[in-house]
Amino acid sequence: MQRKAIALLSGGLDSTLAVKVLLDQGIAVEALNFTSPFCTCTGKNAGCKSEAVRVAEEFKIPIKVMHKGADYLEVVRNPKHGHGKGMNPCIDCRIFLLKKAKEYMLESGADFVFTGEVLGQRPMSQRRDTLRIIEKESGLEGLLLRPLSAKHFQPTIPEQEGWVDREKLLSIQGRSRKEQFELAAELDVKNYPCPAGGCLLTEPSFVGKIRDVFDHSDELNMRDFRLLKLGRHFRIGPRTKVVLGRNEGENELLERAVQPGEATLRWVEGMSPLAAVMGETTDHLLEKAGQILLRYTKAEPGCAATLSILRDGSETELKTVNALDEAAVEALRR
Incomplete structure (x- = not known):
């Protein structure tokens, strides 16, 4: 047998x-x-x-x-x-x-x-x-x-x-x-991958991101952990995170990952990364997310700028100022 x-x-x-x-x-x-x-x-x-x-x-x-x-x-x-x-x-x-x-x-x-x-x-x-x-x-x-x-x-x-x-x-x-x-x-086993590699849970640079999600989640969402490999992450509220794409491929992935009630932002007046605002999306938090986004555009510091907000299929505009300096943005990085 x-x-x-x-x-x-x-x-x-x-x-x-x-x-x-x-x-x-x-x-x-x-x-x-x-x-x-x-x-x-x-x-x-x-x-x-x-x-x-x-x-x-x-x-x-x-x-x-x-x-x-x-x-x-x-x-x-x-x-x-x-x-x-x-x-x-x-x-x-x-x-x-x-x-x-x-x-x-x-x-x-x-x-x-x-x-x-x-x-x-x-x-x-x-x-x-x-x-x-x-x-x-x-x-x-x-x-x-x-x-x-x-x-x-x-x-x-x-x-x-x-x-x-x-x-x-x-x-x-x-x-x-x-x-x-x-x-x-x-045993004539060929084409095996390099034995190196492993788990992001062991990497010091990644552990802080994981802890941040655990510390700010009422319910664990697998989506939030998958996205940790993408983009730049910023914590702007107890239940709100901003993720900025670093290239068009990441922008597309982030756009698809947004869930009902969440939003995406882009700078209207020029080339811009996509900012995915995940979690709570109050007007105050969206403005904060927009100011972070503007630091990664060619918008003039201290000047007014217009952002396009897409939330639940509805598009609106937000006017704000590129007011955050590098230190302020970095303080929000995760």
Whole structure:
């Protein structure tokens, strides 16, 4: 009887190798890929999702892409096991993903779950003690296989039952990727992405933006986190943020992201970025947003200017003065 397993497939080297190792043992593999607004992947055709899909297509295995939703944002805001150096809840994140994987395993009739995790590779979530916590709290005790480091752990149920051959599993550990590169050559795994990259939750320059959204949100909106990768951000009220596009592509994305009751602004008298005013949009806040916008145009400082406001399909004009100096604008930056 052929056994079936669910792979957590990011599309990176480690998870790709883990899939190849089990496919070579005759296991039927189905992949899960999770997308996040905090992934550092960039580019129209790049990124974790497309890499995972590419790997799945190359190996001819089915893949399901799942989006981390508002429940994941709550994990980021208040993780049981704490944050790393930034806002990264690495242990709780792995538990969250593996709980989802277990649900999918049961739904799909698979026998176990496996990952590309390597003992000692990541300082927070891949220590021996935290790996045990993750396995226990995800509800996958005995059914979570880590093929690349399997020989550093007690045999799992798939190994005990002979579903997989433990002797063909690996004993990789540590942060060096040398063994993975050698294994990739041995297994004829090619075109894998650079192992660098990761999560914006670990980047100091990004953490302040994330905290700002958490601190000023009654209800968490995935849209607000996705937009953190775009434009220049300014906090002008407890429930109001201004985001300025840095190019026409960002202007278009911001325009599409505006929700009912929110507004966009442009300078009427010349070339202008688009300013998306998100949250509350009182007249006072719209004028403040317009003054920020004017600092990024060729409008004369101290002079009157006209702004076009589009809100809920209705266009109006606002006259204000380009009155904010650079220091005042920078004080509002997030």
